[in-house]
Amino acid sequence: MEERKLRLQPRLQMLANMIPQGARLADVGTDHGYLPVWLLQEGRIRRAIASDINAEPLAHARRTAEAYGTAEAMDFRLCAGLDGIVPGEADVVVIAGMGGETICAILEAAPWLRDGAELLLQPMTKTEELRAWLSASGYRLLEERLVEDKDFLYPILRTAGGTMPPMNDEELWAGRLLESDPLWGRYLTQQQGRIQKRLDGLRRARREADAGELLRLEKLYMALEGRKERWNREHGTRD
Ligand SMILES: C[S@@+](CC[C@H](N)C(=O)[O-])C[C@H]1O[C@@H](n2cnc3c(N)ncnc32)[C@H](O)[C@@H]1O
Structure with a gap:
């Protein structure tokens, strides 16, 4: 039987394109689970933890994984933020599709993330607050990209533990690393x-x-x- 293939919307596709080959992924707030399932189907990542604070979205992720044949390579964790994920389990952590404040709160509760994991953050709102929080909290920005989805532009921030010069108001709102982005x-x-x-x-x-x-x-x-x-x-x- 022919393998069923997922198609990602542009926002998730851009995130998927930014994940390094062979990574072990944690997708925090996975909901439908499309991102880890697509990455596993394409052979881009080794394993994935799909976590969510709510049972129904996590069950949705499990159904997606079963439908597309990737459940064996995934762990499903019902937990707030990274509470159910142990340091060293993932090389790349994605937190996408949530408000900037929620993302800050999740990062605040998992200070160990500064030691090793790379983060891909895609806030739906208040990106300037997230940028300010990162710069004040021991993170450095590695990359910023924009993606257009349904007539809205979403920034994606790649970041890791470290330091960077503080950002002024303009940089918080305009982005620091976006000048070469066509959007x-x-x-x-x-x-x-x-x-x-x-x-x-x-x-x-x-x-x-x-x-x-x-x-x-x-x-x-x-x-x-x-x-x-x-x-x-x-x-x-x-x-
Ligand atoms: C709008 S969905 C985004 C799904 C997917 N990440 C995406 O970008 O398309 C947000 C998901 O995050 C979950 N969520 C919200 N707050 C959370 C938290 N503190 N920890 C883990 N999951 C959370 C919600 O239950 C929901 O399933």
Whole structure:
């Protein structure tokens, strides 16, 4: 019988492409389990731990693995973050499809991750908070990439224990290693849209106490505008 093959959506495909050949993977918050199952089907990784804090998503991952014939090479762990994963079990840890704050909390609870494992983080929200947390918490950024999925640009951060110079506001919002990414100009526009929404909210609220924050956000918006104009000129693009 012909082997059934999974197809990944662009966001998961980009993550899959960033995982080194032969790795032992932990996919934290695996849900459907598509990422580890695809990687095993393609022979890209040796083994995978698929973990989730909720039983139903973990059962979904198990069903996916059984349907595509990869269950033998997988362990399924019902646990919060990395609570059920022991240091040294995985070379690469993926935490994807969650809010930036949740990702920070998961990393905070597993300080041993700084010693050895490589992390691939794909936040759905608040990437600037995640970047700030990493730079203040003993991590260095190795790579940042953007992927477009359903008209939205998602950053993916490859990081590992180490140090890096602190990031300023602009870098937290624009990314530090994204300048060569073909989608960076559009990412800046997307980030400006988020800043604009905050500005609109603050302006509507008309609170004196927000004056400093308003000024900070206005400066940030203009700084991203300057970067975007330079980048568009250099790349001959307009967004
Ligand atoms: C939106 S899904 C993302 C699934 C997959 N990683 C992806 O990127 O497509 C988020 C999953 O993370 C799980 N989750 C949320 N908080 C978690 C935590 N603290 N530890 C482990 N899993 C968590 C949820 O149960 C859910 O299955």
